[in-house]
Amino acid sequence: MSAFQTKKLPEFKPDLESESFSPGKILLATLKRDVKLAFRRQSDWVNPLIFFLMVASLFPLGVSPEPKLLSTIAPGVVWVAALLSTLLSMDSLFRSDFEDGSLEQILVSPQPLYFVVLGKVISHWMMTGLPLTLMAPLLGVMLFLPFEGMGGLVLSLLIGTPTLSLVGGIGAALTVGLRKGGVLVSLLVIPLYIPVLIFGTAAIEASLTGLPVAGHLALLGAMLVMGLTLAPLAIAAALRISVSG
Amino acid sequence: MPRWFYQLASPRWCYQITGRLLPGFAIAALLLLMIGTVWGLAFAPPDYQQGNSFRIIYLHVPTAYMAQSIYLTMAIAGAIGLIWKMKVADMVAKSCAPIGAALAVLALATGAIWGKPTWGSWWVWDARLTSMLILLFLYLGVIALNSAIESESTAAQSTAVLALVGLVNIPIIKYSVDWWNTLHQPATFKVTEKPAMPPEMWIPLLIMVIGFYCFFAVVLMLRLRNEILHRERRTSWVRELLLQMRG
Numbered sequence A: 001m002s003a004f005q006t007k008k009l010p011e012f013k014p015d016l017e018s019e020s021f022s023p024g025k026i027l028l029a030t031l032k033r034d035v036k037l038a039f040r041r042q043s044d045w046v047n048p049l050i051f052f053l054m055v056a057s058l059f060p061l062g063v064s065p066e067p068k069l070l071s072t073i074a075p076g077v078v079w080v081a082a083l084l085s086t087l088l089s090m091d092s093l094f095r096s097d098f099e100d101g102s103l104e105q106i107l108v109s110p111q112p113l114y115f116v117v118l119g120k121v122i123s124h125w126m127m128t129g130l131p132l133t134l135m136a137p138l139l140g141v142m143l144f145l146p147f148e149g150m151g152g153l154v155l156s157l158l159i160g161t162p163t164l165s166l167v168g169g170i171g172a173a174l175t176v177g178l179r180k181g182g183v184l185v186s187l188l189v190i191p192l193y194i195p196v197l198i199f200g201t202a203a204i205e206a207s208l209t210g211l212p213v214a215g216h217l218a219l220l221g222a223m224l225v226m227g228l229t230l231a232p233l234a235i236a237a238a239l240r241i242s243v244s245g
Numbered sequence B: 001m002p003r004w005f006y007q008l009a010s011p012r013w014c015y016q017i018t019g020r021l022l023p024g025f026a027i028a029a030l031l032l033l034m035i036g037t038v039w040g041l042a043f044a045p046p047d048y049q050q051g052n053s054f055r056i057i058y059l060h061v062p063t064a065y066m067a068q069s070i071y072l073t074m075a076i077a078g079a080i081g082l083i084w085k086m087k088v089a090d091m092v093a094k095s096c097a098p099i100g101a102a103l104a105v106l107a108l109a110t111g112a113i114w115g116k117p118t119w120g121s122w123w124v125w126d127a128r129l130t131s132m133l134i135l136l137f138l139y140l141g142v143i144a145l146n147s148a149i150e151s152e153s154t155a156a157q158s159t160a161v162l163a164l165v166g167l168v169n170i171p172i173i174k175y176s177v178d179w180w181n182t183l184h185q186p187a188t189f190k191v192t193e194k195p196a197m198p199p200e201m202w203i204p205l206l207i208m209v210i211g212f213y214c215f216f217a218v219v220l221m222l223r224l225r226n227e228i229l230h231r232e233r234r235t236s237w238v239r240e241l242l243l244q245m246r247g
Helices: A023-040 A043-062 A067-090 A092-099 A102-108 A113-127 A129-142 A148-175 A182-209 A214-244 B003-008 B011-043 B052-084 B087-119 B127-148 B152-166 B169-179 B199-231 B236-246
Strands: none
Touching (some): A043 A129, A067 A129, A148 B127, A148 B152, A182 B152, B052 B127, B052 B169, B052 B199, B087 B152
């Protein structure tokens, strides 16, 4: 017997039936943790909101302060600003977890990564997409968006911004191992954001002209459902690649 | 799995087989593109509405087809690389991206040149054009991601994931002219129906399309062989090959 022989460790058998492995519990635990973390570091969710406000206020100054012109471009401006500020916040989704090593712990833990990732993305949306949606009517007023358009604006952002967080998560996961991810995330993600932008602004235009909005919102909803089911898979795969490489 | 599938995984075998296939494809591409160009540009009858300006179709349609097919090739090669950890598939995916981006630029440029006399403007923001532009952006994203990651295997896997995610766009481009009412004319070739053009117009187009496929095969093989030599530069067979080449 050699002196270096170590004591045999008890075999690790995760009890997959136990409570701590139920998808709902994992999702909820991740959600709670991330929301708590975000509240402790407020710049993460306040900065994108300020950015949103600033980008939108550039247009009256840069294009023209004339109410008639502003009200026609308002849907697009609000949506583009929301899209850009989501992009800006995307880098923080996995960055701090990657830097302090907790991302690796999540990856090696026996819990299904799908639900952890979903929880992280939902908490990201709650800290960026949801405040953006709630603040959008204010920007609408600033840009002279007629009152009829407000419903379409809020609803389209409410259904559209979760998709932005889900798709952006793929870009964030692919670039988390890189030192400079900032511009690259935008390059990867903007092409995938374009369909959401098109149907989001189309919904507002439709509600402005009194046409039925339901069709555009249904398409946004379909994109959200597809994102919810498939994006966490892609994010999980991308995280495994980025962290192992 | 058939035997040739496993053999494809060997860079050395792949290098040899592409070396044997290359001359055939090169001659076919040259002949088909020459015949197609001369027939299409000089001998095909002019269009009754668009006159001679329609002749750019002989470049526009093949390049647009290729831009989409190459994306599909890249995504499938990426998926094979992800699933079976096949190095050669990673190299194929990497070699596809710049070719596809170049052909997407050509398709957009020829489309703009065609749009000026027929629609009166270089660019319209309709569904087909926009989705084609997104395709170009996707190619650029793939290239940017691939060059940003230093480790070759990580870069290959990451770009494969991105290419697979971007695959959503391909059916949107394909069916954009059917789903939305756009300025762009519907697809020229359909599998189930006869083309709306007379044969003396669509046969040269078909020749051009096949010629472009051969051309893609040639460029892909050239890039792939380069990539194989570069990545396998430390193996003994590449060193022997280089010694032989030097004579």
